[in-house]
Amino acid sequence: MALATRRNGKLWPEVERLPHPQGRLPLLGDVRTATPATPMQGAMKWARELGPIYHAKLPGFQMVVVSGADLVAELVDESRFAKHVGFGIDAYRPVTGDGLFTAYNDEPNWQLAHDILMPAFSREAMRRYHGAMLGCVERLIDAWDKQCGGPYVDVVGDMTKLALDTIGVAGFGYDFDSFSRPDLHPLVAAMISTLQHSTKTPIARWLGRRRNEESVRYMHRLVDEVVRKRKESRDTGVQDLLGAMLNTEQEGTGRKLSLENIRYQILTFLIAGYGTTAGMLSFALYFLSTHPEALKKAQREADEVLGASGGAPTFEQVAKLRYIRRVLDEALRLWPPAPAFLREARHDTTLGGHPMRKGAWVVVLTPMLHRDPVWGADVEAFDPDRFLPEAVRARPGHAYRPFGTGLRSCIGRQFAQHEATLALAMLLHRYEPEGEPGYELKVSEGGFFMPAGFRLRLTRRTPQAPVAESGLSAGVGPADRT
Structure with missing residues (x-):
């Protein structure tokens, strides 16, 4: 039996011998049990029913989905497997072309851009971006201060504004000034529209091609x-991503x-930067709002680390926010914004x-990989202690892949993690977040996983005096690196 591959636009037929959803229809495949509005959560449901590898088929499209840690252990072997650009990724090429995320493995611009941009994501580069990140979080705080004790704040909307402003200012010297407008910047609407378009079936993409082309042109x-203005400034520095590229x-x-x-x-970084960071922060705030003990621990750590700096951590202090980093890691485990x-x-x-021919490809369903039995009991529970150093050492590294894997993993993950850790600490230091009564988590899929409709009521809090040797920041592990 051979797994799925593309040859002249078709897949190998033997994959139909794999487990597949019940009620499969001739020609229509698995439409009876599919969930078009939430396809990735539908894939998660199928994985729960069918196991760590299965075959799904829809009109004009089929795929093999993998989520078992043992199978992923093979797939992360770079000598045997590489990134596959397909399943919606290739459909996004009109937007980002041969950028780092959508370039085919044999396109020379991937290696060229990777070599040029790697130094722009080093630890020293993060130190340069820290001030811009801090300034963007302070804009969010200014906006939230005005709403303290008042109406509920739109968490996903505000985290999206924060993430977009941060990558714009720190990465390209461009200010979207998102908090001066009531709605999201039009760029976000265009990005969401094209992301949704890219995940549709070939027929649906053809029907919506004109609207998508308008979004791409915008x-x-x-x-x-943005690039033209930087070139006209005759700036020859390399202090940010745009400078490095030029x-x-x-x-x-x-x-x-x-x-x-x-x-x-630039579009690759804008899209990946807003989606990953906004999703990570939004889910972290959701879980903290529903887990009072975890919230108290995170606030206590924020008070300990930020107390001496008046609420604005230095670059070095961000590395000390270890429990808060574990909160973010656990949020990424349960609901990674990029789910595959x-x-x-x-x-x-x-x-x-299973025999697998050259070029055969599979989808790794990250949320279900993160729920594999190697994670222990009650994998649906929110538990930041899963990322204590000793727990991380006891678990196979390939079981946690929120940023992909191998040479083609997310180059900006340190940027996103530093930004999110900094932002979450400052927000917890300043506010007591209260979730909306009766809210039940509903995950939307507008290109990225997000907690749909999640809102918070904010109350200004009085930070507690630092307690010596609390133990919250003890230990050094993967969650401590920035």
């Missing part, structure tokens, strides 16, 4: 204007990125004993 015009040559070749590719990279990554076979091989 995004390209906006980014091209002014850095690849070592050994002297090559630089084209203006077209810079456009694609794709792998393809580099050569003829096997997966879980």
Whole structure:
């Protein structure tokens, strides 16, 4: 039996021998049990019913879905498997072209951009971005101060504004000034529209192509204007991502990125930057609002670390926010904003004993990987202590993959993690968040997982005096790195 691959646009038929949803229909496949509005949560439901590997089929499309940790242990082997650009990723290429996320493995601009941009995500680069990140969080705080004791705040909307402003200011020197407007910046609407378009069936994409083309043209015009203004400024520095892309040559070749590719990279960072950080923060605030003991621990740590700095942590202090980092890691485990990554076979091989031909590809369903039995009992429970150093050491590393894997994993993960840790600590230091009575978590899929309709009522709190040796920040593990 061979797993799915593309050959002349078709998949190998043998995959139908794998477990598949009940009630499959001729031609229509699994539409009877599919959930078009929430396809990834539908895939999670199928995984619970069918196990760690299954085959799904819809009109014009089919895929093999993997979530078992043992199978993922094979898939993360870079000598056997590589990133696969398909299942909606390739449909997003009109927006981001051969940018880091949507480039095919054999396209030269991926390696060129990776070499040029890696130094822009180093620890020293994070130190340069810290001030801009801090300024953007302070804008959010200014907005939230005005709503303390008043109406509930739209958490996802405000976290999206924060994330978009941060990547714009810190990465490209462009200020979206999101908190000066009542609604989200039009760029966000365009990004969400194109993300949704990319995950539709081929027929649905064809029907919606004109509207999508308009959104793409708008995004390209906006980014091209940002680049044009920077070039006209004659700034030759490399202090941010745009400066690095405009002014850095690849070592050994002297090559630089084209203006077209810079456009694609900027849109890649904007989309990935807003979705990942906004989702991570929104889910973290949701879980803290429903777990009072975890909230108290996180606030106590924020008070200990931020007390001496008046609520604005230095770059070095962010690394001390270890429990808050564990809160974010656990939120990413349960609801990773990007819920899947794709792998393809580099050569003829096997997966879980199934023959798999070169080019065959599978979807790794990250939320279900993060619920594999290797995580212990009650995998649905929110427990930041899963990320204590000793727990991390006892668990296989491949069981946690919120940022993908291998050479093509998310290059900006340190940026997102530093920003989110900084922001969450400052918010918990300043506010007592209260969830809306009766709210039940509903996860939306507008390109990224988000807690739909989640709102908070805010009350200003009085930070507690630091308590020496509380133990909250003890230990150093993966969750401590920034």
